[in-house]
Amino acid sequence: MNRTWIILGATSSMARAFARAGAAEGAGVLLAGRDGEELAALAADCRLRGARLAEAVAFDARDARGFGPLVERLEAEEGELNAAVFVGSMPEQPAIDRDPSLIDGVVADSFTGPARFLQMLAPVMEARGGGTVVGVGSVAGDRGRLGNYVYGAAKAGFATYLSGLRNRLTRAGGHVVTVKPGFVDTAMTWGLPGLFLVASPEAVAADLLKAVRKKRNVIYTPFFWRWIMLIIRHIPEPVFKKMKI
Amino acid sequence: MLWKTADYTGWGRALRAKGEIARPERRRLLDEIVTGGLVPAIGMRRSYGDAALNDGGRVIDMTRLDRMLGFDPATGVLEVEAGARVGEIAAAFGPRGWLPAVMPGTGFATVGGCIGQDVHGKNHHHAGSFCQHVAGFTLITAAGPVEVTPEGTPGLFHATAGGLGQTGIIARAKLRLHPCKGDVMVVTERRVEDWDEHIARLDASDATYTVGWIDATATGAGLGRGILEEGETGSGLMPKRVRNRKVPLDAPHFALAGPVVRAFNAAYYRRVPATGRTTVKPIGDFFFPLDKIHDWNRLYGKRGFHQFQCVVPLEAAPALRDMLETIATSGLASPLAVLKRMGPGRAGHLSFPMEGYTLAVDFPNRAEARELIRRLEDRAAEAGGRLYFAKDSLAQGTAIRAMYPDLPDWQEEVAKADPLAALSTDLVRRLSLRSAR
Secondary structure, three states: OOEEEEEEOOOOHHHHHHHHHHHHOOOEEEEEEOOHHHHHHHHHHHHHOOOOEEEEEEOOOOOHHHHHHHHHHHHOOOOEEEEEEOOOOOOOHHHHHHOOOHHHHHHHHHHHHHHHHHHHHHHHHHHHOOOEEEEEOOHHHHOOOOOOHHHHHHHHHHHHHHHHHHHHHHHOOOEEEEEEEOOEOOOOOOOOOOOOOOEOHHHHHHHHHHHHHOOOOEEEEOOOHHHHHHHHHHOOHHHHOOOOO | OOOEEEEEEOOOOOOEEEEEEEOOOOHHHHHHHHHOOOOOEEOOOOOOOOOOOOOOOEEEEOOOOOOEEEEEOOOOEEEEEOOOEHHHHHHHHHHHOEEEOOOOOOOOOEHHHHHHOOOOOOOHHHHOOHHHHEEEEEEEEOOEEEEEOOOOOHHHHHHHOOOOOOOOEEEEEEEEEEEOOOOEEEEEEEEEOOHHHHHHHHHHOOOOEEEEEEOOOOOHHHOOOEEEEEEEEEOOOOOOOOOOEEOOOOOOHHHHOHHHHHHHHHHHHHHOOOOOEEEEEEHHHHHOOOOOEEOHHHHHOOOOEEEEEEEEEHHHHHHHHHHHHHHHHHOOOOOOEEEEEEOOOOOOOOOOOOOEEEEEEEEEOOHHHHHHHHHHHHHHHHOOOEEOOOOOOOOOHHHHHHHOOOHHHHHHHHHHHOOOOOOOOHHHHHOOOOOOO
């Protein structure tokens, strides 16, 4: 079966591992992002790893004018159409405290940009009668914390959006997987203090593809984050508001 | 953040370093880092000793710049970034009928590391060393990026092949892959009863890939006994699936104590029937037998281990036999010991191979073992042999000079490419490789 993935934010560590794993299965990959040079290198890599098609395409979550042509590009492929969303940005909370206008960018990158793209893609997937959307949220979206609550709020919004999209696409034979990664060994986390049980991007990518195959709804990766977050979500607010975690 | 301060080690975990590490994921970031001056590049740190360590200084971890960039089926030339791992290239290209011409004992080794150590594989007697199949590479030197080829820039090529990263940062390389029949190995294993038979079988083997596992605990009449493995690539056969395992924590010291190793080795030897056997294995299983046990170096516990590997000329085989006898009677050896016949192929001034026999044995990091390795090193030098920089963690600079007579030629090129010695590593300093004496 012809399968094509459009991967938003394809140069991120997790997306790269996901694209390669998809390529090794022979899927087509449209690698969407802002850094053309890196996307071209990744496209070459995916082709050599067995991708039926690998192409770099321009995508900026903050510029919706480019979304239409991207949806059309994906629609031009026959067979099953899929999307994986890895975009998001996380300025340090103190930077946002100094300049509250940064919130707009965080929300656009992590929530409204990809949501708007998926909203345009949804009718196409419905018409095709299948396909999967993988949306990468974050455990930070499960509860607002002192350290990154703007990022967490945007990811929470995206998770709620994905939940609704799942409700919609399931009716048309499609599916949506919401992914909440814990600590992953990426360029974003390199050198951050206090990380533990850090997962490799390759392990996360394998988890994602498995979740797609098994039509899981919401996954935490690595799996034990489900239990960590279960505890964190259940701390009573009067206690939580005084905690610094 | 760009620079992370960390403790890190080589594969043997006996030598340690602390310093800042950057791990760029984008090419442009690598370029930005080196505008401030050259920094030694490291890969998967599969060298056992201190070749990839820079204590108190900085290093660039190249493992995320690991993409395959282009392949020409007419010539078999594959261009890859230096962080690409040999095993991944084999996995992607084996099914299409191509393999890296030379593969070291671990598929986790990066292409940059394979060039920096000019590594060899089980086909060295036919194919020569890794860099003999490198068509060229992009090297970031103090003067900027240089395209290096054996024909166009022979000086820099021979100083970089096996040159321990001292000429610059290898950013990309073009490898001439080798056609293969398919993505499985047909492997014949056969018991060899003693040293003389082992040497005779290695000499007589006409297989593409040949290696001898040696029971380094057997003494007396059984000295040198082991299993000769010969392999050819094959197609259309289905190997058994192999499960990956992981060593989850540091093993206690007695895990590899003498009696345990002797019992293991005896069982391992008898695993192969007396009449020999032929099996079909996945490519990775034959070339990288230990890779399926992730982090196997932790079996040696927190203190880590050393590997002794030397090569001696053909006529010095008796000296190598004596060295093995010393090892076997010491009771210090581990299960991992390998004997191989090498051809003359080498590509750089500091490349390890010479025509002869190479012996590699692991030892737990204990005072007696370090003492034994030092004696073995002296004997290798007396026999006209040499030590392997990818393995060594104990040698002294004076002994190395006799083993590597081309050192002055290498030094001359290195001084031109990196005049400030910004690329020095712990190994280079320990052996004073960049100083006159």
